[in-house]
Every structure is written in structure tokens, then in C-alpha cells.
Amino acid sequence: GIQVEQSPPDLILQEGANSTLRCNFSDSVNNLQWFHQNPWGQLINLFYIPSGTKQNGRLSATTVATERYSLLYISSSQTTDSGVYFCAGGNKLSFGAGTTVTVRA
Amino acid sequence: DTEVTQTPKHLVMGMTNKKSLKCEQHMGHRAMYWYKQKAKKPPELMFVYSYEKLSINESVPSRFSPECPNSSLLNLHLHALQPEDSALYLCASSGWGRNYGYTFGSGTRLTVV
Numbered sequence: 001g002i003q004v005e006q007s008p009p010d011l012i013l014q015e016g017a018n019s020t021l022r023c024n025f026s027d028s029v030n031n032l033q034w035f036h037q038n039p040w041g042q043l044i045n046l047f048y049i050p051s052g053t054k055q056n057g058r059l060s061a062t063t064v065a066t067e068r069y070s071l072l073y074i075s076s077s078q079t080t081d082s083g084v085y086f087c088a089g090g091n092k093l094s095f096g097a098g099t100t101v102t103v104r105a
Numbered sequence: 106d107t108e109v110t111q112t113p114k115h116l117v118m119g120m121t122n123k124k125s126l127k128c129e130q131h132m133g134h135r136a137m138y139w140y141k142q143k144a145k146k147p148p149e150l151m152f153v154y155s156y157e158k159l160s161i162n163e164s165v166p167s168r169f170s171p172e173c174p175n176s177s178l179l180n181l182h183l184h185a186l187q188p189e190d191s192a193l194y195l196c197a198s199s200g201w202g203r204n205y206g207y208t209f210g211s212g213t214r215l216t217v218v
């Protein structure tokens with residue numbers, strides 16, 4: 001199956017800072033998605049982004065399908081951005097191990 | 106309505122009990138999924154239903170039995186579970202085209218005692 005690698009595994013930010021999360025895939029995927037899981041376990045779909053760039057408020061994502069990677073940008077981070085960020089893709093929607101983001105006030 | 110609703114939110118069951126997890130969506134999605142997530146791990150696929158038919162079973166033990174009564178409902182029947190089956194069980198659905206992105210329910214936290 002598809003192997004998904006995410007980096008960094010952990011990220012600690014001061015409120016207001018910007019950050020970039022990366023996701024690499026072992027093979028081409030056409031359904032790449034980014035999720036945020038809050039401390040209560042709710043998984044929120046941030047982006048469905050098989051290619052190109054999308055923006056939603058302070059979050060944006062870019063997928064370079066030909067090079068099998070995607071980036072998630074968090075700008076002006078807030079404490080509510082804390083949680084685990086997953087990327088996922090493939091016909092069985094394989095998940096990466098996640099990046100745990102902690103935003104400190 | 107852009108939600109996937111799961112019930113119950115929490116469940117404690119003994120190893121000899123039979124229980125069911127329920128999942129409902131009214132987004133017209135034709136694919137529905139069960140995932141299992143252990144603490145500090147990513148979700149792992151268990152089952153996929155496409156157009157109400159089981160299309161993927163990821164070698165899940167038979168003590169987990171999925172059912173899709175109609176296009177909006179997905180059940181997971183549990184019987185004779187083991188303590189190591191304790192986890193967060195997540196249901197998801199997906200559409201097509203621009204609406205392909207998966208929508209997850211809030212999950213059922215299952216504890217097997």
C-alpha cells in the first residue's frame with residue numbers, strides 16, 4: 001500500500017508564528033487530503049487537494065503531484081490550531097503518522 | 106446537512122457482550138467507511154462500503170461485523186471483543202468530484218473490560 005511520511009512529528013509554536021508541515025507519498029495519489037484532529041478526537045477535513053494550491057483563512061495547502069508531496073501552511077497561529085495534523089491519500093486513504101502541533105499563548 | 110453522526114459517543118462493554126455502533130449521513134454520499142484509531146496513532150481502515158455493498162475488508166477479525174442497511178446508515182456490530190479492541194472507532198463518508206473529501210464523525214470511544 002501507499003506509504004505516507006509526515007514531518008516534523010512535533011511542532012511547538014508561539015502564538016502568531018507561521019509554520020509549514022510536509023507530507024511525502026511513496027506513490028502517486030489523486031485524493032490527497034489534510035485533516036486536523038482536535039484533543040477530543042474529532043477529525044476535520046481541512047483540504048481535499050490532489051494538486052495545486054488552496055487557501056482557507058489562515059491555512060493553505062500546496063500539492064505537487066508529480067513529486068508526490070504536499071505542504072500545509074499555518075499562518076498567524078492561534079492556540080485553537082493545536083492538535084494533530086494528518087495527511088492521507090490512496091485508494092484506502094492511508095494516513096501518515098501525523099504532526100502534533102502545540103501553540104502556546 | 107454536512108455531518109456524519111455517530112452513536113453512542115462512549116461505550117463500555119464486557120468481553121461477552123454484543124453491542125452495535127451506528128453511523129448516519131444525509132449528504133448523499135455513496136461510500137462509507139469504518140476506521141479504528143488507537144491512542145497516539147493514525148486512523149486505520151477497517152471496512153469500506155460502496156453503494157451499500159462491502160468493497161473492502163482489511164482482514165478485520167470476525168468479531169467485528171459491518172452492516173449497511175441503506176445508503177445513509179452504517180452499523181458496526183461487536184461481539185466477544187478483547188481488551189485490545191478498545192479504541193476510538195470513526196465513521197466517514199465521501200462524495201465524488203469536488204465533494205470527494207472525506208467527512209468524519211466524532212467517533213465512539215470504546216472500552217472493553
